[in-house]
Amino acid sequence: MSKDIRIKKGLDIKLVGVAEKTTTQSSLSSVYAIKPEDFHGITPKLIAREGAKVKAGEALFHSKSDERILFPSPVSGTITEVIRGERRKVLTVKIAADTQQDYKDFGVKDASKMSGEEVKNHLFTAGCWPFIKQRPYDVVANPNQAPKAIFISAYASAPLAADLDYTLAGKEVELQAAITAISKLTSGKVHISVGAKSNSPFEKLSGIELHKVSGPHPSGNVGTQIAKIDPINKGEVVWVVTPQDLVIMGELLLTGKFNATRVVALTGSRFEKPQYVTAIIGAQVSQFTSGNLNTDNTRIISGNVLSGTKIKETGFLRYYDNQITAIPEGDDYEFFGWNKPVFDKVSTTRAFTFSWLNPNKKYDLTTNTNGEHRAFVVTGAYEAVFPLDIYPMQLLKAFMYKDLDEMEALGGYEVAPEDFALTEFICVSKQPHQKIIREGLDLMRQELG
């Protein structure tokens, strides 16, 4: 039985460069990189040393606070380089891949016959635990806290996001295996949200609570869905897994192999042919973008334009992403840009901005900020794109002046940075909302646990 979630507040940003539904099998790239900073809040402790040989699935490092949480190598090969930053902080672990992939064998498991504890231990050993993230704080899940429910958003509403119905097609068996396993980790339900008009592989699965979501972005954000289905209260924890990671977990159970391959969308106006490719986590992006990407003054993003990470041309696909976006940099001055009518940019106001006239037009937005950083002035605008029952500006301000009581009371436990991506996009004062939220959550985690 499905339940409907309708979102009214929000904004769909339509951009040029939707991925065409063809998938190219990309060849193995020569270098792979894992960046511990992808796992926010984890202090890595290296297990493998430079020069060591690893198999796909073998641990590279573990969390300093919990040795059971292992972070695996996505490929088999040789660790060529460990790049460190200030105070010897590990920034990147680079692995030169073998031409013939060698997988560590974790053994075939039947999830339906495993206990919760067995599932947990299996995910630990195979390095799949980092796929499970938790709210509050939006970090890798703390295995010692029992979640009240597990949420999976199988509907992507972010600009140019990979179509999950397409990328997950044919993966029903893996998904079912993974769902069966993770449902043992909670006494509550496993909530899965699919698009109202979609044809999702999840609709055929059992052991889940299915929800159909409709409405503009951020309806596909798992944070929005949690708020509508079962909001987080003080002291509660929910876990979140992305569907593309479920496939990897499912394959682990069915075959005993850690196969970090996923279907990645290449999107944005700077791709000549926006389309899908298969890629392994940590792959060097140039491996599958060369010949397709116009690199002249281009911003390459691992993830989507609202919450992704800027990477270099020679950068690597980040751990949780299934999308590479390339848009033009906007590092040019615009004559009288602040007062002339604009037709080529998106806006929620009608202040001589005309995107409201043509809601289906696709835009080629650049990275220009369209204005300078200012104090908060305009009110009431964020609320129009923010569907959670939270006062966004008041919460942001509480996060800025770091009043822990207010941060808690105003909804700090319920939000993740990506929930504030749209308010940041429309912000007239060009405030860095996601950064404010991330820093505030880190402080809450440190002070309140």
Add this chain to the structure above:
Amino acid sequence: MSLKQNLHNLKEKYKGTKMAPAFNAIHTFLYMPNEVTHGGTHIKAADDLKRTMNMVIISLIPCLLFGMFNAGYQHYAAIDPSLRDNVLANFFTFDNLWIGIIKVLPLVIVSYGVGLGVEFIFAIIKGHEVEEGYLVTGMLVPLIVPVDTPLWMLAVAVVFGVVIGKEVFGGTGMNILNPALTIRAFLFFAYPTWMSGDKVWVYDAVNRAGTADAISGETILGSYAQNQEVIYSNWDKFMGFIPGSVGETSTFLILLGAAFLIFTKIGSWRIIVSTFLGAAVMGMIFNQVVAADIITSSSKFYGLMSTAWWEHLMIGGLAFGAVYMATDPVTASQTNKGKWIYGFLIGFISIMIRVFNPAYPEGVFLAILLMNVFAPTIDHYVVQGNVKNRLKRAKVKTA
């Protein structure tokens, strides 16, 4: 080398120096900066604070132009009342506009010159950017003062308003009181004889007072406050062919501006609607008091209390205050529920002050300043409601 390139080179040269904010203010006025996003969202919506402020200025231009014509019209009509018999023929004339040019334009120039000067000095001393807030304030100030306000007085008031009303709090976005109204309040309390009475609203009335060819320039509120007959028709009051502060007389053009602000989503329709609503309710209450014979025509409050509630909405500065002053997002309530309460109370208190303060029957600016102070309190209770819901939800779950 192009202007763009030249300015870019100069920006690099001034970077990190004391003069950087002053240079950047001019640079960003001509060219939108070449800044790109770093973290967070990689793309940004088209609006910035300059664009937002610009919309408010555009919405004020009809009021300013009308005010310039009206300055001349009221002057000549006071000398020759027969002009009022055919308003439309005698209003949009070059003679009228000329008086507007020599009387109103200097007000605008002094307001912007002095105000932006103070802003630049503060930006240079404190090393922050010159912010856009004064662009709107600078336009509002000449529109809410009597046409005969001496320029030095305005300059003193602007310095006071910008420094005490805004910069001491940290600049645009940080202030508690509306800067334009702070300037107006300073003028009112520092130079009361120039800001009220029956002579200041019409150009040259002050100079001629007591002479043989004295001209009268009573505002409608002034007449009502003294229980006198009003010579203007409702049409005149709505269209704005009446004496008053430069930009506040034409309710019609103010409503046009309101429509523009609401359509562009720059102004809060909640505040505008609720202010008119609050004023109407207070007006109706007073009308009922008169209807119930509690107040008789011998009372000094009779004139304004018996004014029909709908007439209150189009005389004095109520409409201007509701549309352009109360909606200032920084000093108004910030929550949507709070905006309803905030606006309603402004309208309500405005009419109350108007009726009970016959010496200066214009309560709008005092009401707005008062509610500026209470806006954070209103928001506090609205937000607490949300916090309570969250706590309630938690109890239900754990019980």
